[in-house]
Amino acid sequence: MNLIELTRALVDIESITNNEKQVGEFLLERVSELAARTGGTAEAIPVEPGRDNVFACWGTPVATLSTHMDVVPPFFPSREDEDFIYGRGACDAKGIIAAMIGAAERLLAEGTRNFALLFVVGEERNSAGAYAAARNGRGSRYLINGEPTDNKLALGSKGALRYELIARGRMAHSAYPELGESAIDKLLDALAEIRSFPLPEDPVLGRGTLNIGTISGGRAPNVIPDEARAEIMFRLTGDAEPVRAAVAKAAAGRVEAIERICIPAVRLTPFEDLPTTVVAFTTDIPAFGGSWGQPFLIGPGSIHVAHTVDEKIPKRQLFEAVEIYTRMVRRLVTSR
Helix, strand or coil: CCHHHHHHHHHCCCCECCCCHHHHHHHHHHHHHHHHHHCCEEEEEEEECCEEEEEEEECCCCEEEEEECCECCCCCCCEECCCEEECCCHHHHHHHHHHHHHHHHHHHHCCCCCEEEEEECCCCCCCHHHHHHHCCCCCCCEEEECCCCCCCEEEEECEEEEEEEEEECECCECCCHHHCECHHHHHHHHHHHHHHCCCCEECCCEECEEEEEEEEECCCCCECCCEEEEEEEEEECCCCHHHHHHHHHHHCCCCEEEEEEEECCEECCCCCCCCEEEECCCCCHHHHCCCCCEEEECCCCCCCCCCCCCCEEEHHHHHHHHHHHHHHHHHHHCCC
């Protein structure tokens, strides 16, 4: 398959988080064929039952190209026009996978070795694949992590702090609210206080943000609700402790606040003459914990269309990414 065909083939395999098995098998077959032809090795690295990372290596890996296989819902298949490929995962991150494989093919054709490919599960939810990879390092000194940055090298990315809020009350007839205790009222009061406190700012990463992602609860319009839930996510620019303290204060006496994930903000280094940016999203880089080497963050596509019904990737940027990844790996493996 050429670069465009491979991108579309990957997009057309539904791989919403926790359902990466089929795309993982497809990728393992693809990189195994490439490894067999070029003196490399390829393997599946178990993460959870039915969920494997995919790893391929040529020589002793100095640099590793890595991104994720999973996507957010809902799934929709690929299509293309003259300029773009559309579909779930087109830019986040299946076009990036295709560009990394294209770069590997080019590097091998010119005789470059000592690099690896690593495609992981679970980035969109809890970085399960990256955490598993961190426990199974292969000696790589540099990690080129792919996310949609419009092919600009990110100098930093925000962290993430995610909570589940659970409010409990007592059911009653809605005509007699004094006989019940509204869980929804408790949840709304806690959320209102959480929304009101200022979030830390950073001169490079900017201002922290909050998203109330889901809200559910209640039984019927004429029943005082006995339970309500919400999921919220902060984008961190620095220390998580002030945000934790504010959530605990807002939750006290109202809701149970369960911390589900905390990923720190990261600062990254420039590379040669690549144009730079700063991104507000969170990546797998903190989950790798340095076990795969010094990280760089760059990839084709715009984060502004990721996770939307208009997800797409410019074909021009796909081909540019192959060149960028090839140049980066070549430079890193020869600079030891």
